Amino acid sequence: MTEEKSLSERMITSLQAIRESATFMNNLIEEVLALAVADAGDIKVIRQRLNLATVARKAVDIGVVAAEKKQVGLSVDAPPVWVEGDAVKIEQVLNNLIGNAIKFSKAGDVVTVLVWEGDDGKRLSVSDQGAGISADVMANLFKPFVKGKTGTAGERSNGLGLYICSRIIEAHGGRIEVDSKNGQGATFTVVFPDSRAVERVSPE
Numbered sequence: 001m002t003e004e005k006s007l008s009e010r011m012i013t014s015l016q017a018i019r020e021s022a023t024f025m026n027n028l029i030e031e032v033l034a035l036a037v038a039d040a041g042d043i044k045v046i047r048q049r050l051n052l053a054t055v056a057r058k059a060v061d062i063g064v065v066a067a068e069k070k071q072v073g074l075s076v077d078a079p080p081v082w083v084e085g086d087a088v089k090i091e092q093v094l095n096n097l098i099g100n101a102i103k104f105s106k107a108g109d110v111v112t113v114l115v116w117e118g119d120d121g122k123r124l125s126v127s128d129q130g131a132g133i134s135a136d137v138m139a140n141l142f143k144p145f146v147k148g149k150t151g152t153a154g155e156r157s158n159g160l161g162l163y164i165c166s167r168i169i170e171a172h173g174g175r176i177e178v179d180s181k182n183g184q185g186a187t188f189t190v191v192f193p194d195s196r197a198v199e200r201v202s203p204e
């Protein structure tokens with residue numbers, strides 16, 4: 001009986017490791033494919049009227065598992081804000097920004113996701129209370145294969161996420177702003193232009 005139990009515990013540990021590897025490989029494959037598409041030319045954006053709050057909540061629901069595992073809080077404040085954009089690709093951006101925020105947070109920190117209507121466009125932001133971004137990483141943050149330290153729980157990095165995010169948001173006619181001081185957390189803000197500006201960037 002004891003042997004059976006300990007075998008089963010070992011199997012669970014092993015299965016967890018396999019699942020983590022599979023998730024990492026899956027992420028890598030998705031990123032390499034997205035990189036190939038991004039480098040092949042303009043990223044194709046399907047333009048549909050969508051509620052940023054819905055996309056933000058979905059991304060937060062996905063992030064909850066990783067956040068809870070690290071005892072990191074995840075809060076969202078997202079009133080309805082409508083944009084013309086590609087829900088799948090915007091969710092991909094948020095998954096990376098929220099994933100990064102959790103990756104570089106420690107137990108007790110809180111990651112905050114906000115959606116609001118700014119003066120110059122619709123905005124969504126992801127803030128964390130982690131170690132922040134060093135000046136050398138910051139200088140090339142949106143370039144492919146740029147990565148700093150591993151995550152606070154030893155999470156691995158490909159250094160592709162932010163490059164792909166920036167390409168996706170540029171394809172929407174928007175931009176990503178970053179505010180971070182080393183040691184004081186980071187805030188990434190995605191700014192979508194109003195729908196007339198999107199119209200000018202991606203005519204039918």
Ligand SMILES: Nc1ncnc2c1ncn2[C@@H]1O[C@H](COP(=O)(O)OP(=O)(O)OP(=O)(O)O)[C@@H](O)[C@H]1O
Binds near residue numbers: 031133137
């Ligand atoms: N919220 C953050 N706090 C601290 N450093 C960050 C944060 N977000 C990004 N970085 C730094 O920027 C680097 C690049 O981020 P990016 O998302 O492009 O790649 P990655 O997370 O390392 O790997 P992946 O390809 O899996 O996304 C990270 O390795 C990290 O050094």
Ligand SMILES: [Mg+2]
Binds near residue numbers: 096099100160161162
């Ligand atoms: Mg990332």
